[in-house]
Amino acid sequence: MAEADARIGGEASAAHAVEAIPARARRPWGRVALMAVVPLALLAGGFSYWQSLQGKVTTDNAYLKQDRVSISSxxxxxxxxxxxxxxxxxxxxxxxxxxDPEPYRIQLAQTNAALAGAQADLTALSNAPALSGVDIAAAREDIAFARSQFERQRALWERGFTTKAAYEAAQHAVSQAQEQLRVAQAEQQEARARIARGAAVPDQDPRIAAARAQREAAELDLRRxxxxxxxxxxxxxxxxxxxxxxxxxxMPVLTLVKTVGSYVEANFRETDLADMRVGQPAEMRFDAYPGMVLKGHVASIGAGTGSEFSILPAQNATGNWVKVTQRVPVRIAIDDTPTRPLIAGLSIEATVFTEEKR
The missing domain is CATH 2.40.50.100 (RNA polymerase II/Efflux pump adaptor protein, barrel-sandwich hybrid domain)
Structure with missing residues (x-):
């Protein structure tokens, strides 16, 4: 009985071994297939990724810019x-x-008073006796009278009926009258010069023009x-x-950030600019708003690299030079209307499509 059981057990083990042989023979083929599929999948994935990068350039070194105005008084x-x-x-x-407007209101009142004073001075100068010619007329009458007296004294002197002193006094009176005429004429010219109008303000008196300018300056300060x-x-x-x-x-005390005209300044590597042109479409993704994607276009490409316009540009004076890929600022205009508020300085991932089709 024991021998029969041993024989049956040996036959069963032999049958199991025969069935297991094909299974072991199939395992190396599975490994070979796996080792072939994984590299092919990696190659396909890499090719797909490389293909997705063609026709566009992307940078995460981009920031939202908004024009700012410094407000001062x-x-x-x-x-x-x-x-x-x-x-x-x-x-x-x-x-x-x-x-506080009070000091400037007082200043305006002072300039108004100065303007009124200038107008009064002009009226006084316009009515001055020297300007009217009265003194000139009186001087001419004095000359006529002195000459008549001199002619009478000369006739008497020639006949011997007057003294030399009276003759010379009459002659001196004529000279004095003539001198008074010259003084009156000079005073009239001076009075005319005082109310003369210069070429700069031909329609106004200079004093009144100056007073009006001071008043306008005071009014401007008051408005400011x-x-x-x-x-x-x-x-x-x-x-x-x-x-x-x-x-x-x-002195700047306030900053006003413009809400219109926002744009993106993207700093692309110089190696990304070969196919980039102004007007090409662009796409912007915001770190602050993951779900918001805005469309735009390239507005301009910078005229120099960022290091070139820095306060202290890099200098190679020692000979220890290491080539560093430079960044060029590219301005991207935003074409879409944002659904979230745009904040100056937000970090952005900008993509420029260098081919016509996206």
Whole structure:
């Protein structure tokens, strides 16, 4: 019985071994197939990735740019009112803050008084006796009378009926009368010169013109106490405006970021510029807004690399030179309307399609 069981067990083991032989023989073929498929898949994936990069260049060294205007007061003084806060949107011409206007109102009153004084002086000069010619007429009458007296004394002197002293006194009176005429004529010319009008302001008296210019300057300073937005935009750094703060003339105290005309400045490698042209379509993805993709186009390509326009450009004076791929700023205009607020300085991934078809 034991021998029969052993024989049956041996036959079963032999049958299992015969069935296992084909299985072991198939395993090397599976490994070969796997080793062939994996490299082919990698090659296909690499080719697909390389193909996807053709016809476009991409950089993540790109940032959103918005034009900024530094707001300053053109007059000095104390801030008395502030009408905006940080982040607020304003329209062109909207009042931002006001400087104390009282000193400039007083200055305007002084210039008005100076203008009135100049007008009064002009009236007085126009009515001066020297300008009217009265003194000249009187001097001519004196000359006529002195000459008649001299002629009478000369006739008497020739007949011997007068003294030499009387004759010479009559002659001297004629000379004095003539001199008075010359003085009166000179005074008349001087009076005319005082009311003369120069070529620069032919229609106005110079004194009145100067007084009016001073009044206009005072009016301008008074208007400048109200600082208004030169363009539409968003207010930044408004926390620096405090009521009671003393402002200096032309010192920036506020920044206005324009909300229109936003653009992207993308710094592409110089090796990416071979096929890039102005007008080519572009695509922008924002790190801050992953779901927002905006379309645009290349507006301009920089005239120099970033290092060339830096404050301290790189110099190779030692001979230890290492070639570094330079970056060229490319300006990309935004064509789409953004669905989220654009903030200056946002990081962007910019792609320029160098072929007509995307």
């Amino acid at each position: 053109e007059v000095s003084g104390k801030i008395v009112e502030v009408f905006v806060r940080d982040g607020e949107r304003v329209e062109a011409g909207q009042l931002l803050f006001r400087v 106490t109200e600082v208004r937005a030169p363009t539409a935009g968003r207010v930044a750094e408004a926390d620096r405006l405090q009521v009671g703060q003393e402002l200096m003339r032309n």
